[in-house]
Amino acid sequence: MTKNVVLYPGLGVGHLTPMVELAKLFVRHGVAVTVALVEPPVKAPNFSATVARAAASNPTITFHVLPPPPPEPSGATSTTSSDDGTPKSHVLQMFDYLGAMSAPLRDFLRSLPAVDALVIDMFCVDALDVAAELRLPVYYFYASGAGDLAVLLNIPSVRAGMKTSFTELGDAVLSFPGAPPFKASDLPAETSKDREASKAILRMFQRMPESDGILINTFESLETRAVRALRDGLCVPNRATPPVYxxxxxxxxxxxxxxxxxxxxxxxxxxxxxxLTFGSLGTFPKKQLEEIAVGLEKSEQRFLWVVRSPRSDDQNFNELLPEPDLEALLPDGFLERTKDRGLVLRSWAPQVDVLGHRATGAFVTHCGWNSTLEGITAGLPLLCWPLYAEQRMNKVFIVEEMKLGVEMRGYDKEMVVAEEVETKIKWVMVSEDGRALRERVLAVKDRAAEALKEGGSSYAAFIEFLKDLELRLPKDSEGRSLSGNN
Incomplete structure (x- = not known):
């Protein structure tokens, strides 16, 4: 009998996109899939457009936008402001909103004729309680890398034993199972500070081992050390680690x-x-854009550059930015002087198609995991310019562990100067060391393709996951699966 799973990607296009790819993988293995979507509290045009494109492109997958959460009762804690009236951080608002979505999610799951498992995004921690109430197997889909996961699962216990914060440790070097040494300042800012957002992040990773398993968007040969540490139980002190796939x-x-x-x-x-492109949320002030432009011009290399309008300090991350005025943001005459070897795009490019084009030779990236995997599977060397969240950690893994990229120095000092842009682009495009880097990435590209083929490590891991799920489903008196019944 066909299995039925519900995927719950939480908020953000960056989390929806890989979850749709996971849904397609389920379908290829004969599993029926429904994606339960949370519409952002701040209306975002790109959310509706992304959902519409995903639904049109994947008619075998059911997409369902959940209704908004019930209104806050009088006297309840606001999801947007603290008790003292100050605005909550973006991260805390997200957790509060996803927590409030538990009721609509529960009602939706109960309304379905059949659900065999719930697969949740890393931020959907409160959905663990919904699954427990409905007695559903619950799995995480961790859309970032195994290295990040190995470190962050360790963070709650490490943080509990510290008398200071990671912020105060600054550039002190930390050591975690499954990871190369890295600076405390490379951890996501939200894990480092004594505030409510930090508590929410720590709670998220503290509860992740309560799940029945963790699906990770990586392949084993890319992150061998981290995967081994996870499977050996080294990343969750004093508790069992769920299976990782x-x-x-x-x-x-x-x-x-x-x-x-x-x-x-x-x-x-x-x-x-x-x-050069920096993710759906990556923006720079005018001065940094000018430095990039000067570096690109002096490098004398061909370039394709996506430029977004700078974001002001008081703008919400979900707010749609206006189209950039390139003439005002970039140095005088830059567009004219470089028109024969460069193209500057406003706000967006079809990233996967650009990365896969035969003419593209290198990728300047913010090190978001989706972009990292897209660059690797296209066989491109990565020029690493992390901006926020876990991207600094990804940079460490890309440069130190995988050896598939180089760092754009200055990102952590608020300014990557033109000389650095020029030097690194020339290095990766024309030097012997750059050629060696490109050859390493091409070899990993081949290994990525092999992992997904029948008999490959990732294909085998998904089959193992489906078998493990089968064992968790209720059986009749003769031991046959009752898959398809709530």
């Missing part, structure tokens, strides 16, 4: 054909273009 790399297939930048790339030589 490395089932990636799950990346979007692209499919854009008509965008102007792809036509422009068609006219460029093979592996000659540096692509």
């Amino acid at each position: 490395c089932i990636g790399p799950l990346v979007s297939g692209g499919g854009e054909k008509e965008h102007e930048c792809l036509r422009w790339l068609d006219a460029q030589p093979d592996r000659s273009v540096v692509f």
